[in-house]
Amino acid sequence: MVLGAGSWLGYLLLAQEGAADMGETHLLGTVHHQRPEGLPGKVVLHQIEHRGEVGRLAEEYQPTVLVNFLRGEEAEDLAMHEELSAICRRQHAWYVLASSVLALDGYQGAELTEDRPPRSSSPYGIFKGRCETHLARAGGDWLVLRFASVQGWVPHKPTRNEKFLRRLAAGEKVVVDLGIRQNRLAADLLVEALRQLVKDRVRGVVHLGTTDASDELDFLREEAAAFGWDPAQVVPGAPRHVNLDCRPERIFQLYGDRFRRREADTQTFLARHPGLQRWHKPPST
Numbered sequence: 001m002v003l004g005a006g007s008w009l010g011y012l013l014l015a016q017e018g019a020a021d022m023g024e025t026h027l028l029g030t031v032h033h034q035r036p037e038g039l040p041g042k043v044v045l046h047q048i049e050h051r052g053e054v055g056r057l058a059e060e061y062q063p064t065v066l067v068n069f070l071r072g073e074e075a076e077d078l079a080m081h082e083e084l085s086a087i088c089r090r091q092h093a094w095y096v097l098a099s100s101v102l103a104l105d106g107y108q109g110a111e112l113t114e115d116r117p118p119r120s121s122s123p124y125g126i127f128k129g130r131c132e133t134h135l136a137r138a139g140g141d142w143l144v145l146r147f148a149s150v151q152g153w154v155p156h157k158p159t160r161n162e163k164f165l166r167r168l169a170a171g172e173k174v175v176v177d178l179g180i181r182q183n184r185l186a187a188d189l190l191v192e193a194l195r196q197l198v199k200d201r202v203r204g205v206v207h208l209g210t211t212d213a214s215d216e217l218d219f220l221r222e223e224a225a226a227f228g229w230d231p232a233q234v235v236p237g238a239p240r241h242v243n244l245d246c247r248p249e250r251i252f253q254l255y256g257d258r259f260r261r262r263e264a265d266t267q268t269f270l271a272r273h274p275g276l277q278r279w280h281k282p283p284s285t
């Protein structure tokens with residue numbers, strides 16, 4: 001059961017799982033506002049009108065694995081998370097939470113490793129940290145994934161990459177705050193890693209990301225250049241100095257080099273992605 005079939009990552013997860021040969025596995029995805037098109041036929045979509053319905057759906061459907069890809073950082077979202085984790089404990093189901101490296105954005109000058117408990121200064125990170133802390137206290141079988149901003153494309157809505165390239169193609173300048181350091185992985189690979197972790201029933205906190213990290217300005221300038229646009233269209237903005245380099249370790253211990261990538265690999269993935277081909281600068285005549 002995937003909460004947020006229309007989310008970027010939820011869509012990719014259902015698309016990958018639906019395309020894989022899984023025999024008797026049933027796939028259910030919740031739809032909140034936007035109904036994604038083009039998912040494999042075996043994916044059942046369930047429209048959700050309000051948060052309270054999600055728990056009832058989990059009770060009725062009794063998933064073996066429940067993956068929460070929802071956004072929304074209000075008290076009712078935390079209550080829903082707590083209810084879902086309780087249902088999973090009762091039903092001996094696996095609960096997977098997409099947290100974020102922002103759950104660690106309150107650490108100053110420290111390496112952001114998997115063993116660090118949540119410490120955040122942003123509302124989004126504080127929310128993710130509360131969700132993590134609840135799981136750690138409540139017990140059960142759960143997996144928390146932390147990662148920085150993912151990269152890629154989906155057919156049903158513009159991703160950050162498509163929005164960025166669209167602005168470059170329109171001749172706009174894109175102003176980027178300075179000092180935001182992240183290790184950005186391709187979304188499709190992150191979802192592939194998640195599927196393997198779930199298959200192997202891995203517990204606890206796992207970080208996903210590239211082995212190197214870079215400043216947002218440099219990454220976007222490289223992305224612009226890879227698509228043929230002038231990197232000078234990406235303009236430095238205010239200094240912020242935020243470390244969002246989400247150090248992966250367990251994923252390499254578990255699977256060796258299978259999910260080991262550098263940011264250059266992410267750039268290559270983007271430049272070659274069929275969905276993003278239309279954003280390459282046309283050759284001038």
Ligand SMILES: NC(=O)c1ccc[n+]([C@@H]2O[C@H](COP(=O)([O-])OP(=O)(O)OC[C@H]3O[C@@H](n4cnc5c(N)ncnc54)[C@H](OP(=O)(O)O)[C@@H]3O)[C@@H](O)[C@H]2O)c1
Nearest residue numbers: 004006007008009032033034069070071072098100149150
């Ligand atoms: N994308 C990243 O770079 C990144 C990085 C770190 C962590 N994460 C976490 O990974 C998960 C999936 O991310 P994503 O980028 O795939 O998500 P996304 O595309 O932004 O989708 C968010 C999902 O939450 C649903 N939703 C329900 N209530 C919402 C509300 N009040 N506000 C916003 N969305 C609401 C949306 O439904 P509708 O589409 O129907 O509106 C959608 O299914 C999220 O939990 C996110 O915090 C993402």
